Amino acid sequence: MKHLIDIKDLKVEEIDELIETAKKIIKNKKKYSKKCKNKILATLFYEPSTRTRLSFESAMLSLGGQVLGFSEAASSSTSKGETVQDTAMTVSCYADIIAMRHPIAGKPEEASKVSTVPVINAGDGSHNHPTQTLTDLLTIKSETGRLDNLTIGVCGDLKFGRTVHSLVTAMARYENIKFVLISPDELKLPDYIKEEVLNDSNIEWCETNNIEEHIEDLDILYMTRVQQERFEKREDYLKLKDYFILDNKKLKNAKKDLKILHPLPRVNEIAVEVDQDPRAFYFKQVEYGKYIRMALILKLLEIN
Numbered sequence: 001m002k003h004l005i006d007i008k009d010l011k012v013e014e015i016d017e018l019i020e021t022a023k024k025i026i027k028n029k030k031k032y033s034k035k036c037k038n039k040i041l042a043t044l045f046y047e048p049s050t051r052t053r054l055s056f057e058s059a060m061l062s063l064g065g066q067v068l069g070f071s072e073a074a075s076s077s078t079s080k081g082e083t084v085q086d087t088a089m090t091v092s093c094y095a096d097i098i099a100m101r102h103p104i105a106g107k108p109e110e111a112s113k114v115s116t117v118p119v120i121n122a123g124d125g126s127h128n129h130p131t132q133t134l135t136d137l138l139t140i141k142s143e144t145g146r147l148d149n150l151t152i153g154v155c156g157d158l159k160f161g162r163t164v165h166s167l168v169t170a171m172a173r174y175e176n177i178k179f180v181l182i183s184p185d186e187l188k189l190p191d192y193i194k195e196e197v198l199n200d201s202n203i204e205w206c207e208t209n210n211i212e213e214h215i216e217d218l219d220i221l222y223m224t225r226v227q228q229e230r231f232e233k234r235e236d237y238l239k240l241k242d243y244f245i246l247d248n249k250k251l252k253n254a255k256k257d258l259k260i261l262h263p264l265p266r267v268n269e270i271a272v273e274v275d276q277d278p279r280a281f282y283f284k285q286v287e288y289g290k291y292i293r294m295a296l297i298l299k300l301l302e303i304n
């Protein structure tokens with residue numbers, strides 16, 4: 001049985017296969033509409049979510065399956081002191097597959113150790129978010145035609161942003177990828193990712209706190225919000241929250257075929273005026289998220 005806890009749990013070929021399956025689903029949705037008949041997905045969300053939980057649920061419903069779960073820890077037995085292991089063992093009796101989000105890094109992995117059904121990490125603390133990365137990769141592949149030979153700017157909260165950690169780890173495995181890491185000093189990409197992922201893969205990367213400095217080089221600009229809920233002191237968040245605001249002016253020198261992505265939710269980091277720019281793909285990205293999760297559910301349930 002396979003779980004998805006870290007994007008590295010998938011080989012590059014498996015990621016490419018998932019992308020191909022998602023593209024087939026997009027072309028022929030009807031063909032897939034009963035594939036998960038009699039299957040149940042449980043969404044166990046101990047942390048707020050709009051897109052990830054609803055896209056998992058929409059994905060399962062679109063495959064003809066059913067869904068159950070909770071969307072906050074307070075409404076589950078966690079509030080009585082139950083561990084994620086016990087919850088996972090219990091839910092394994094009710095569902096065929098589990099998607100779990102948790103504010104503490106490593107909790108979905110702990111659940112996967114005892115679960116008798118596949119567990120998908122739907123975001124754990126400021127650690128990883130592999131299904132957002134699959135979404136990002138499907139978006140990049142569909143909109144640029146490739147996952148290699150790209151200069152990717154990642155901007156915002158690179159310290160606490162789990163989507164960034166998983167994205168950098170995944171893209172570092174493709175050919176000729178360059179990263180421009182754009183963040184304030186306080187929110188730089190953690191050293192372990194620079195060392196274990198970027199340097200070990202001989203990836204070209206640089207750091208800056210100026211979004212306009214490299215904008216003309218970028219094929220992809222991945223914006224992220226400052227992760228308010230991870231700060232110990234509110235004043236530190238307030239100081240940094242509006243550090244980057246992408247607007248039309250800052251995009252002046254950007255490539256005509258730049259793709260602007262964002263895992264969402266957006267707070268202030270992209271001005272609403274940018275939504276009209278043909279290079280803005282963040283709402284299209286939401287749609288891709290559903291199809292790649294359909295592909296992932298089929299893979300983990302071993303349904304062709």
Ligand code: NCD
Nearest residue numbers: 051052123163225263264265
């Ligand atoms: C992200 C997350 O939860 O990490 N959202 C999402 O799943 N699309 C990004 C974020 O919350 O900033």
